Amino acid sequence: MVAVSVIMPIYNVADGLRKSIQCLLNQTYKDFELILVNDGSTDGSGHICDEFQKKDSRIQVIHQANAGSGWARNAGLDRATGEYIYFSDPDDYVEVELIEDNLKIAWENEANIVVFGYYVEELNARGKRIMTAQLPNLSVLNTKEDFRKNFRAFQDLDSNILWNKLYKHLYLLENDCRFTDQRVGQDALFNHLVYRNLEAIYFNQIPYYHYVSRVGSAVNRYHPDRFLLEYNIAEHFEKLIITWHYEKIYQDLISLAYWRTLYVELNNLVLEDCPLDENQKVQQISSVLHHPKIQQTIFSSNSSLEKKYHIKLLTFLLKNNKYSLALRVMRARIQIRKKYHYAFNTLKKLAGT
Numbered sequence: 001m002v003a004v005s006v007i008m009p010i011y012n013v014a015d016g017l018r019k020s021i022q023c024l025l026n027q028t029y030k031d032f033e034l035i036l037v038n039d040g041s042t043d044g045s046g047h048i049c050d051e052f053q054k055k056d057s058r059i060q061v062i063h064q065a066n067a068g069s070g071w072a073r074n075a076g077l078d079r080a081t082g083e084y085i086y087f088s089d090p091d092d093y094v095e096v097e098l099i100e101d102n103l104k105i106a107w108e109n110e111a112n113i114v115v116f117g118y119y120v121e122e123l124n125a126r127g128k129r130i131m132t133a134q135l136p137n138l139s140v141l142n143t144k145e146d147f148r149k150n151f152r153a154f155q156d157l158d159s160n161i162l163w164n165k166l167y168k169h170l171y172l173l174e175n176d177c178r179f180t181d182q183r184v185g186q187d188a189l190f191n192h193l194v195y196r197n198l199e200a201i202y203f204n205q206i207p208y209y210h211y212v213s214r215v216g217s218a219v220n221r222y223h224p225d226r227f228l229l230e231y232n233i234a235e236h237f238e239k240l241i242i243t244w245h246y247e248k249i250y251q252d253l254i255s256l257a258y259w260r261t262l263y264v265e266l267n268n269l270v271l272e273d274c275p276l277d278e279n280q281k282v283q284q285i286s287s288v289l290h291h292p293k294i295q296q297t298i299f300s301s302n303s304s305l306e307k308k309y310h311i312k313l314l315t316f317l318l319k320n321n322k323y324s325l326a327l328r329v330m331r332a333r334i335q336i337r338k339k340y341h342y343a344f345n346t347l348k349k350l351a352g353t
Contacts, residue, residue, distance in 0.1 A: 004032040004099055005082030005169070009072035010049065011039040013090040016212075017048050023093040025056055029100035034059045035076040040066030045090075070179035070186035077178070085169050087162040091212065098208035102166045105202050109140070112200045114166040115157065117207035131210070134158070136203035144199045148244050151195075155253060159195070160188035163209050167194070184223060185233045192240045222274040227288055230261040234293070258297040259311075262288060266314070270330045278324065285323045 006024055010017065024034055036059060038046040046063055053059040062075050073087060084106055088094065102114045117135040136157050141147040147154070157164070171177075177193045179186045223229065234257040241250050265288055268274065269281045276284065288294060298318055310329060317326040 001081045001083065002031050002033050003029070003082060003103055004084045004086055004166070005076070005080035006032055006034045006086045006088055006099075007037065007073055007076030007080065008034065008088050008090050009037050009039055009069040009076070010041060010045050010090045011066065011069070011072075012041050012043045012045060014041075014043045014045045014048060016091045016093075017045055018052075020088070020090050020093050021048075021052050023096070024088060025052075025058070026096045027099045028096050029103060030058075032058065032099055033080070033082060035062065035079055036060070037062045037064065037072040037076050039064060039069065039072040068181055068183050068186070070181055070183075070190075073179045073186075073190075077172070080169065083169055085167045085172060087165075087167075088209075089163055092163065093210050093212075095208040095210075101206065101208070102204055105204055106166055106168070109202050110200060111166075111202045112168045112171040112198060113194070114202050114204060115154075116164055116166075116204040116209070118164045118209035118211055119207050120211050120213060122213040133207045134164075135205050135207060138203045140203065141201045142199060144197060147195075147198050147201055148246055151246070151250065152253065154201075160185075160191055162187045162190070163211070182229055182232065184226065184229045188233045189236055192236050195240060196243060222268055222271045226268040227261065227265040227284075230264045231258075231291070231293075234258045234261045255297045255300065258293045262294055262297070262318075263311075263314070266326060266330045267334070270327055270334055278327075281327060282323045285318075285326070289318065 008020070008024075013020075021034070021036070034056075036049040036052070038049050038061065046061075049059075049061045053061045060079060062072075062079065064072065064075060077085070084103060086099070098116075102116055105111065106114045115136050115138075117133055119131045119133055121129065121131050134157060136154075138150060138153055141150055141154075151159075167177075172194070175193065175197055177190060179190050182189060234254075237257045238247070238254045241247050241254060247254065266285070269276065269284060274281070289298065298315060310333065314326055314329055317323070317329070
């Protein structure tokens with residue numbers, strides 16, 4: 001048994017995989033195992049995993065047919081022997097003190113979860129690469145009631161993500177926390193299971209993880225069933241809140257979850273690889289808006305949904321059946337992001353990275 005099992009699902013990420021693995025192997029704390037799950041890669045990622053395994057005995061490699069990152073993480077959990085579990089993505093990288101610092105907090109407090117800060121790496125309006133630190137604004141939530149009462153503040157650090165959390169392995173086993181085969185959003189569904197009975201959660205206000213924002217990632221490719229996948233996440237979130245009996249207190253968070261479902265579908269419909277014509281896209285929006293939860297979200301007053309101008313504009317257009325104009329707004333936002341992404345890649349080439 002080791003102190004920590006690091007699980008990394010891998011699928012066609014050969015370009016950045018070596019850096020991601022090496023940053024983990026460079027950790028100041030050495031008593032961990034690194035489980036690399038090659039999920040049917042076709043670009044040489046599997047060979048890179050095998051190369052590293054030959055060099056470091058802490059590495060285990062699992063090769064499996066492509067089944068999605070959720071099933072890949074489950075394969076890692078089945079193999080894991082660590083007292084704590086950490087999930088890392090293969091196209092990002094970490095600070096060398098991540099395991100040592102957060103494991104110390106976990107051990108000192110018998111924590112079920114330790115949540116720490118992270119960096120978001122992206123481009124600003126001038127094409128300059130910037131890092132923005134996202135830090136927890138909490139310190140410790142010892143009881144289930146403490147966690148639930150402070151869930152709004154916890155939600156602000158994006159409660160759905162995996163890679164800013166160290167999980168106690170026994171807690172995951174006792175609460176049957178496993179990943180689904182849903183291709184998009186299985187991290188959110190997993191964490192919803194984790195949060196059902198969560199207590200003893202500690203926070204570290206230091207950033208350790210580098211999330212590199214990429215326009216070309218899986219979330220930026222068209223999925224014909226994307227709305228249904230996102231709607232499933234929103235439904236599970238609502239069920240979690242109802243299980244706690246906090247639905248009145250967190251009604252705005254529930255509405256926000258359903259609004260995100262709609263927003264992601266609008267984004268999905270304007271991606272370049274979307275095969276639908278304009279009339280089909282308009283029909284899809286009309287169909288989506290007939291879902292009761294979506295209607296309730298759009299036509300109810302919710303100040304948390306009106307903080308950003310483009311959200312207010314989209315809401316106005318959708319309320320007034322201006323679906324084509326709403327799609328134009330989404331296209332404009334994607335074009336801006338693409339320009340930043342192009343500038344980012346150009347800077348990388350010039351820097352030789």
